[in-house]
Amino acid sequence: MTALIETRDAERTFRVGRSLFQAARTLKAVNRVSLSVAKGEILGLVGESGCGKSTLAKMLLGLLEPTAGEILFAGQPLYSIPRLERARRVQPIFQDPYSSLNPRQTIAAIVSLPLRVHGVGSPTEQKKRVAEILDLVGLARRYADNYPNQLSGGQRQRVAIARALVMRPELVICDEPTSALDVSVQSQILNLLLELRKELGVTYILISHNLAVVEHLATRVAVMYLGRIVEEKDTESLFRHPEHPYTQVLLESVLTPEPGLGIPDSQLGVAFPNPIDPPSGCTFHPRCRYALPRCSTEAPVPLRTNGSLVECHLSLERAAREHRAAAAADTATGAAPQ
């Protein structure tokens, strides 16, 4: 299956901190990320604030060109696709439905804007499309002439979803789509996203710090730390066998509603490192409970095994050991047929 969107060593650096007394320094927000999302998948992107997930989202949306590497959309360089076409095929849903909707426009005007921009259909047809999409996202048609401030948070997020989907995009990037919502509303929006995927066959990239939400929705999960993807796997195995120490800590920190378990002690230390001045070697080593001497000097190379990725010296060493053991077993049995 070909990838719908693919990044190849995509990198984004920013020049920051230039002042009278200081030369500008380079911040690598996204550091040589190679990622591929197949059609119909839901890729969950998790990590702490400042890890670069929102920068990566902007790059995938076509809003921020990579400073190095490339991004391919359906096999074509994303940034060679004309801006309008890009906007038709990739759409965002943002966290805060209070600030992502224009307060001076009616719901109908907000949802039909993409249709008008792309010049799709006559005003009557546009009206019909808006009504259809409002039905689809579960918002009563009578709201069409209302303004965003007359709607609740959950309803506004439905409007944002309707606007994103009205052009039937192939990829929707959801940046914390439910973080601003109450739990009972969150579940409605998550259910809606799942339904729409079935209905329209859209592919999602879901950015969230809520791992329970990611576990519920995503088919694959990528864990980001300081601009790198440190682990990527299908959801099932990531949650069952987290390999990277950082993934393990993240999963341990999830507070499931099970009384009596207490608060987990991740022993992570407070400090999220300064991305301008990242630690040497493996960038996670100052906070890692298993750090080896070599972790502070040598950056681990990504280890890819049947569709999963992990970037950690421990995994590399384990793989090397297993490889040696397998080789030894082979020589012991001679060239015995399998």
Add this chain to the structure above:
Amino acid sequence: MSALLEVRDLVVDIPLAAGMLHPVRGVTFSVERGETLCIVGESGCGKSLTALALMALLPRRAKRTAAKLTLSDTDLLAARDDELADLRGSRMAMIFQEPMTSLNPAYTIGNQLEEMLLRHRRATRAEARERALFLLEKVGITAAASRLSQYPHQLSGGLRQRVMIAMALMCGPDLMIADEPTTALDVTIQAQILLLLGQLRREFGMGLVLITHDLGIVARIADRVAVMYAGQIVEHGSAAEVFREPRHPYTRGLMACIPVPGKVARGSPLGSIPGMVPSLIGSMSGCSFRSRCEFRRDQCEAEIALVEDATGHATRCILSVDEVTAAT
């Protein structure tokens, strides 16, 4: 011995142009020393205003009444404004959700921490500094001495929230009220802050009132839980009991809404609560949840009392325990 904090029939009314808003409608609970009470509910349920009412920090036009409101032997209802100002920060302290807006950006961390002791205790600057250093280390801030001269903007969100906790502890309060203390933070930092709050509560023997919308936090940290809906407590009991057997349809609905790894099959629809929170403006009657409740009956139109069973598990619902459990 009486409870550390006793609240009986707390009511907050706020006059608005559209009519009288009733965000808190007769809330009763108590907190013992060394105990953690979690008040849980969705936005607009009145949990934050309950906290502000306890601290007497409500907006000026809001009206607060209660049958009883005491902090050990001090009657908070009868206290004058200056007496309340002496109590706040000294015997009862509060931590807010967004640490950036509750720290003064124009003063150093040290300055703001020391001020607590200088204001409430007859301490010298040197004593105050010593206490500030001690507490910054206690809340897990490294290089505490150098932090004292830093300004809030120089700290990360997690560090700022730790500073807020240290500040709340400066005078060794009996009661700490934390309103969504970790909502703005990453999961890893959240776990650390909650762990810290739990440790400090034990160590200092404080009563802790933690306000949150996150049932995961409640399950892990609470001794007792009060679930609020539309300004009332609809369910109240020990955390173990409430999670083992949630009885109010709203509590059950809330629990069905959250995805729990391993419990809800991936990709299958989550539970949801249809409808919306009723308006709290003007006069109201009957069960406030009935418009969204699948078990709704005629009796729900009448006022429903919070009824407590022998184990201290209380519910504001006409359904019997058996009826509720049979339904699921």
